[in-house]
Amino acid sequence: MRAFILLAPVLLSAxxxxxxxxxxxxxxxxxxxxxxxxGVHRSSLVIDTHADTPQRFVDEHFDLSDPLSGGNLNxxxxxxxxxxxxxxxxxxxxxxYKGQYAxxxxxxxxSVKQQVAKHPKEMMFVATPDGIEYAHRTHxxxxxxxxxxxxxxxxxIPLLRQYYALGVRYMTLTWSNSNGWADSSGDIDDKSIPxxxxxxxxxxxxxxxxxxxxxxxxxISHVSDRTFFRTLVITRAPVIASHSSAxxxxxxxxxxxxxxxxxxANSGGPNSKxxxxxxxxxxxxxxxxxxxxxxxxxxxxDKAVQELKDKAKxxxxxxxxxxxxxxxxxxADQIPRPPLSVLIDHIDHIAKVAGVxxxxxxxxxxxxxxxxPEGLDSAADLPKITAALMAxxxxxxxxxxxxxxxxxxVFREVEAVAKELQAEDxxxxxxxxxxxxxxx
Ligand SMILES: [Zn+2]
Numbered sequence: 211m212r213a214f215i216l217l218a219p220v221l222l223s224a225x226x227x228x229x230x231x232x233x234x235x236x237x238x239x240x241x242x243x244x245x246x247x248x249g250v251h252r253s254s255l256v257i258d259t260h261a262d263t264p265q266r267f268v269d270e271h272f273d274l275s276d277p278l279s280g281g282n283l284n285x286x287x288x289x290x291x292x293x294x295x296x297x298x299x300x301x302x303x304x305x306x307y308k309g310q311y312a313x314x315x316x317x318x319x320x321s322v323k324q325q326v327a328k329h330p331k332e333m334m335f336v337a338t339p340d341g342i343e344y345a346h347r348t349h350x351x352x353x354x355x356x357x358x359x360x361x362x363x364x365x366x367i368p369l370l371r372q373y374y375a376l377g378v379r380y381m382t383l384t385w386s387n388s389n390g391w392a393d394s395s396g397d398i399d400d401k402s403i404p405x406x407x408x409x410x411x412x413x414x415x416x417x418x419x420x421x422x423x424x425x426x427x428x429x430i431s432h433v434s435d436r437t438f439f440r441t442l443v444i445t446r447a448p449v450i451a452s453h454s455s456a457x458x459x460x461x462x463x464x465x466x467x468x469x470x471x472x473x474x475a476n477s478g479g480p481n482s483k484x485x486x487x488x489x490x491x492x493x494x495x496x497x498x499x500x501x502x503x504x505x506x507x508x509x510x511x512d513k514a515v516q517e518l519k520d521k522a523k524x525x526x527x528x529x530x531x532x533x534x535x536x537x538x539x540x541x542a543d544q545i546p547r548p549p550l551s552v553l554i555d556h557i558d559h560i561a562k563v564a565g566v567x568x569x570x571x572x573x574x575x576x577x578x579x580x581x582x583p584e585g586l587d588s589a590a591d592l593p594k595i596t597a598a599l600m601a602x603x604x605x606x607x608x609x610x611x612x613x614x615x616x617x618x619x620v621f622r623e624v625e626a627v628a629k630e631l632q633a634e635d636x637x638x639x640x641x642x643x644x645x646x647x648x649x650x
Contacts, residue, residue, distance in 0.1 A: 247596050255343065255610075255615070256291070256294045257294060257614035258573050260299050260573060261576055262575070264299065264321050266576060268318060269530075274329060275329065278588055281588075282575035282582070283296070283576055285333070285351065291590045291591060292593065293589045294342065294352060295352035295353075295614070298353060299357075300318045300322075300358065302359060319355060331350075334348070336352045354379055355378045356378065356382065356429060357380070358381075359384060359432075360392055361385070365391070365413065379427060380426060380450060381426055382452060384437070386464075388405055391410065392409070392411075394434060396432065410440045418441055422624075425627075427620065428447065429451065430451055431451045431454045431572070432454075442473050442477050447478055447627035448486075449477045450485055451487040451572070453489075453572030454466050455556045456556050458559060460497060471560055471563045475564040484565075484567065486569065487570070488570040489553065489569065493545075493581045493582060500545060500547075511537060511538050511541040511542075539579040547584040549583060550585045551583075553595065557569055558602060561612070566612065570616045570617045575589065
């Protein structure tokens with residue numbers, strides 16, 4: 211979601227003995243005895259659709275074999291938490307990197323690939339649902355990528371296509387900034403920002419169509435409500451919310467109303483099995499009291515940031531997003547963390563409103579300044595979610611859907627729709643090329 215800096219004390223010290231994998235009971239002829247939450251979690255394919263770790267790779271030279279050092283994801287924690295696949299977020303801060311969106315996008319993409327190249331025994335780069343399952347079977351951590359914010363394509367369909375070619379498999383139409391062709395919930399009330407008339411411009415519609423045609427999942431986290439509904443009218447494939455929670459439980463503009471949750475569940479064509487909402491773990495999107503406390507402390511944090519900017523300006527320097535993050539985090543750390551149950555409440559709410567086939571996990575690890583519910587410090591704590599769901603009566607089958615099965619189903623359907631569209635007569639969308647006389 212935003213830049214990240216290491217500040218919190220190192221959470222991991224002694225190596226932890228890992229539990230042996232619990233065998234899956236599917237081969238038994240008789241009905242298997244009720245499985246333990248730990249057994250269910252260990253035997254599930256767990257997929258998370260949003261981690262901002264690539265910024266750490268590039269800006270902090272963080273390696274996935276390093277200790278967490280205040281972060282939420284590394285190879286050890288992924289292994290402990292049985293995290294099978296992660297969609298690494300390719301997020302370009304829109305003000306600091308103005309004029310260099312594509313460059314920064316490519317550097318972040320490269321950083322994910324460099325991590326895979328450094329850890330070939332533990333990791334595998336994949337870009338398909340089959341790839342995720344293959345990595346799981348061969349006990350490797352699957353690395354995938356999603357772009358967070360349509361500004362990365364710099365108003366160019368060819369750039370979108372090349373990001374797909376590099377392995378990007380979802381794109382969040384906007385981050386907190388509107389980009390000229392799609393509007394963001396982050397600035398929709400700001401009159402000084404130009405917004406579209408209908409939520410998407412004609413170019414924005416072309417982007418969604420081309421994503422459908424390529425087989426790139428359309429991600430509606432962060433977009434304004436109008437952009438959300440406009441996108442759902444035109445998309446041919448089911449959509450995802452890669453990291454969004456429920457607005458009925460916490461009134462954040464980028465959380466989803468019950469009507470939106472139902473709309474995601476019904477997205478795609480008439481034969482679609484529908485999309486999925488991957489719940490964000492950020493305390494400020496989960497707990498209303500936490501959010502209110504964060505708002506109350508914001509003026510003080512803003513003042514401290516402004517002082518830093520003024521000081522840097524006087525010295526002829528520029529403040530980095532990481533330095534700003536460090537200050538904001540120091541203020542947010544003063545607020546007591548909400549209990550883990552608030553996260554389970556959101557999963558439960560979405561399962562009840564949209565259906566258990568339409569909810570999953572989109573942690574926002576390494577993107578929320580460590581502001582996660584109590585007991586949820588890293589990927590190693592993911593089994594606690596399964597345990598809490600089962601304590602509320604969710605079956606092993608339901609848990610497997612929430613942990614990754616639902617996302618895998620949507621990803622497969624997006625691929626199938628792409629094949630259909632590629633077989634249609636409609637020509638691919640090409641930007642107008644400059645006219646060259648000599649080609650006549
Ligand atoms: Zn985000």
